[in-house]
Amino acid sequence: MVERRPFLNILTHLVLIAGVLIVAFPVYVAFIASTHEPSAFVRGVLPLLPGDNMFASYRQMLSSGWQVGGTPPVWLMLGNSLIMALTIAIGKIAISIISAFAIVYFRFPFRMLAFWIIFITLMLPVEVRIIPTYAVVANLGMLNSYAGLTLPLIASATATFLFRQFFMTVPEELMEASRVDGAGPMKFFKDILLPVSITNIAALFVIMFIYGWVQYLWPLLVTTDEDFYTIVLGIKRLMASSDRVPAWNLIMATVTLAMLPPVLVVLFMQKLFVKGLTETEK
Amino acid sequence: MQTKRSTYQNRWLPFLLLAPQLAITLVFFIWPASQAVKSSFERTDAFGFKTTFVGLENYARILADPSYLNALGRTAIFSVSVTVLSMSLALLLAVCVNRVLRSAKFYTTLLVWPYAVAPVVAGVLWWFLFNPTIGLLPHLLDWFGISWNHRVSGTQAMILITIAAAWKQISYNFLFFLAGLQSVPQSLMEAAAIDGAGPFKRFWTIVLPLLSPTTFFLLIININYVMFDTFGVIDATTAGGPGQATMTLVYKVYTDGVAGLNIGSSSAQSVMLMGIVIILTFIQFRYVERRVNY
Numbered sequence: 208m209v210e211r212r213p214f215l216n217i218l219t220h221l222v223l224i225a226g227v228l229i230v231a232f233p234v235y236v237a238f239i240a241s242t243h244e245p246s247a248f249v250r251g252v253l254p255l256l257p258g259d260n261m262f263a264s265y266r267q268m269l270s271s272g273w274q275v276g277g278t279p280p281v282w283l284m285l286g287n288s289l290i291m292a293l294t295i296a297i298g299k300i301a302i303s304i305i306s307a308f309a310i311v312y313f314r315f316p317f318r319m320l321a322f323w324i325i326f327i328t329l330m331l332p333v334e335v336r337i338i339p340t341y342a343v344v345a346n347l348g349m350l351n352s353y354a355g356l357t358l359p360l361i362a363s364a365t366a367t368f369l370f371r372q373f374f375m376t377v378p379e380e381l382m383e384a385s386r387v388d389g390a391g392p393m394k395f396f397k398d399i400l401l402p403v404s405i406t407n408i409a410a411l412f413v414i415m416f417i418y419g420w421v422q423y424l425w426p427l428l429v430t431t432d433e434d435f436y437t438i439v440l441g442i443k444r445l446m447a448s449s450d451r452v453p454a455w456n457l458i459m460a461t462v463t464l465a466m467l468p469p470v471l472v473v474l475f476m477q478k479l480f481v482k483g484l485t486e487t488e489k
Numbered sequence: 490m491q492t493k494r495s496t497y498q499n500r501w502l503p504f505l506l507l508a509p510q511l512a513i514t515l516v517f518f519i520w521p522a523s524q525a526v527k528s529s530f531e532r533t534d535a536f537g538f539k540t541t542f543v544g545l546e547n548y549a550r551i552l553a554d555p556s557y558l559n560a561l562g563r564t565a566i567f568s569v570s571v572t573v574l575s576m577s578l579a580l581l582l583a584v585c586v587n588r589v590l591r592s593a594k595f596y597t598t599l600l601v602w603p604y605a606v607a608p609v610v611a612g613v614l615w616w617f618l619f620n621p622t623i624g625l626l627p628h629l630l631d632w633f634g635i636s637w638n639h640r641v642s643g644t645q646a647m648i649l650i651t652i653a654a655a656w657k658q659i660s661y662n663f664l665f666f667l668a669g670l671q672s673v674p675q676s677l678m679e680a681a682a683i684d685g686a687g688p689f690k691r692f693w694t695i696v697l698p699l700l701s702p703t704t705f706f707l708l709i710i711n712i713n714y715v716m717f718d719t720f721g722v723i724d725a726t727t728a729g730g731p732g733q734a735t736m737t738l739v740y741k742v743y744t745d746g747v748a749g750l751n752i753g754s755s756s757a758q759s760v761m762l763m764g765i766v767i768i769l770t771f772i773q774f775r776y777v778e779r780r781v782n783y
Contacts, residue, residue, distance in 0.1 A: 339528075
């Protein structure tokens with residue numbers, strides 16, 4: 208602080224508290240709605256204080272799901288989301304770190320070409336090639352499978368760039384020393400490069416896990432079998448039936464459960480999250 | 490592009506290491522994209538039997554189509570409003586957090602988590618708050634004599650998706666603004682204070698100009714976010730309605746291609762979108778401080 212300004216300090220805190228409340232408000236309302244009986248929503252305005260039906264709503268959604276809404280139990284969808292997010296995060300990191308290793312530590316023909324092919328993926332988000340990508344996945348027989356859900360999202364230019372940049376800062380001496388000691392490229396990669404990259408891997412993992420968890424358009428296209436619904440997709444299906452039977456407590460319980468895992472990841476791994484976000488830049 | 494000073498000699502290993510990434514890129518990115526380009530020049534008859542090359546006809550048709558031009562305009566309005574709203578709120582919050590020293594970390598934690606909320610879920614949350622029957626906000630607005638129904642009013646539908654999309658993006662912008670603010674040299678602020686500049690004057694004349702690279706970077710990222718990552722927000726709240734009032738370019742590609750099965754037109758639209766991404770990526774790498782050097 209440059210100078211003392213008591214009034215400005217109070218104002219600062221007031222703005223921040225207002226900001227925190229506004230940011231949290233929609234989630235609070237959703238959570239409150241999940242704790243009420245379905246009858247609470249008939250009267251008109253939403254209640255603002257918790258009800259006593261919380262455990263019943265969550266138990267029902269987790270165990271049996273909601274038949275009218277046409278979705279499987281929430282634990283199954285949470286499991287699918289978890290599989291999808293983990294596969295995407297681990298897959299992206301695995302294939303990107305080895306490609307960056309090849310690009311930085313080897314000299315071979317078509318190196319630039321390989322780099323540009325990877326670079327192009329930045330310019331082709333799923334949203335701009337929806338139908339042809341769907342056609343490819345359908346031809347490969349990967350609709351309604353975990354492979355179809357994850358593989359097309361696994362290529363990553365950003366992760367490759369990040370590792371490439373990090374490898375360039377790794378001291379040359381490490382590789383030379385390992386070579387003098389008779390270690391080949393893969394041994395160097397496994398025993399030296401991987402351990403020194405661990406913070407970068409962790410930071411990237413946090414970002415990619417969230418990326419995988421929040422995917423919506425792609426699961427919407429490739430899954431029609433409810434056994435493969437992710438939780439985010441399940442919410443949309445529940446919403447679609449809300450006009451017929453507005454069981455808001457059940458829908459909002461699902462919403463809360465869908466938000467919980469990635470939000471907890473951000474809260475508990477905040478340092479890695481910030482590092483990952485600022486280094487991948489998108 | 491550089492490598493290490495000394496490199497490994499191996500004829501097959503580098504290709505083996507690159508193989509998975511390249512295979513996925515070729516099969517799921519480059520091949521489909523080239524298919525989109527190819528079918529944007531073709532027309533398939535109603536039964537899918539015959540495909541004819543029609544040149545630029547699909548492009549001419551969409552550019553003359555009022556509903557495409559409408560989507561273009563809506564996307565522009567949507568992008569500008571989300572970017573302005575989320576960036577200005579994020580800057581305000583970042584400036585405040587940067588002023589409080591002891592509780593900065595506490596506030597940061599409470600502000601960053603919406604990043605992890607899926608766009609669809611953000612849409613559902615705000616849709617619920619603005620629900621004309623049971624939502625809280627329409628009741629509140631009713632006191633001020635505003636009747637809220639985003640299923641009828643196009644403007645209100647646009648406001649709804651703007652708020653939902655901006656809400657989710659505040660945390661991202663906030664983190665980058667905060668990082669930018671923390672790199673403003675303290676000595677500059679002290680020198681200005683000694684010269685008699687108050688906090689607001691210092692903000693306008695020192696902090697804001699020094700933040701301009703961050704601001705420019707965020708501008709590009711936000712436009713990219715609004716154009717491509719808000720599909721879920723729209724699908725959960727308005728589905729492009731009422732009367733195409735919230736139909737963005739990406740949502741239109743989806744509805745025309747998946748629901749309408751108009752492959753030629755949808756592909757031409759996809760190619761136009763690719764053009765937009767290429768321009769945005771180019772600007773990002775050319776003009777935004779070069780963090781990726783190759």
